[in-house]
Amino acid sequence: MSEVIHRFKEGMVVSCQALEEEPLFGSENMAAMAMAAEAGGAAGIRANTPQDIAMIKRKCSLPVIGLYKHTYAGSPVYITPTINEVRAVVEAGADLVAVDATKRARPDGITFDELYRAIRKNFPAVPIVADVSTFDEGAAAMELGCDLISTTMSGYTPYSTQAAGPDIELVAQLAKLKRVPVIAEGRIWTAEECLACFDAGAYAVVVGTAITRPQEITKRFVGAISQYIQSRKN
């Protein structure tokens, strides 16, 4: 196992991402988030776009799982969909690259196996994080040789489990294979949920929105308050 992966063991990776339509969009903001995560004891950062990755690598010493969200006509796959986005992520300085490893149709009709082989050929030193939505996708990514499996896409493909919280069951099923380290990612909001993921066998957890999307954090507080106020009136 590579040294960089070992740094994630039993740790928390903070996903620092803001899309163009979000209030915190901008590499300076994401680098500040990454620095805050580092100050708080995070083991790593997950970041989107070459610009954000490069800025975070300048300001923060943690290893970065890089991805590049990009949409192509005719394919629902948007997390580092082709070798072009992989190249941009690697050239920006990412330590690992996260790619969509779901079974959905990819741009130009290439399969995940083909993309995997192209990454290995062009960037043999860069560990690959497979973002999956189901057990079968995770097991296939392990079989292929991916370095880490993340439950990122569970709940975001039409055929995967749709749940309000993290897919701890998927973490448990994949971890039970004892083949490749499994990252629990997606809709983790509390420390207790992190502990449940570790109990299920997670190697590390990724927490994003609950730490780095203040509009969503605010929305949760406001929702809980208005629900409570309403219930007091009934």
Ligand SMILES: CC(=O)N[C@H](C=O)[C@@H](O)[C@H](O)[C@H](O)COP(=O)(O)O
């Ligand atoms: C499905 C998808 O596109 N997930 C993205 C993957 O990089 C990010 O938008 C998420 O914020 C990240 O996975 C962390 O999850 P959460 O923000 O729920 O803690």
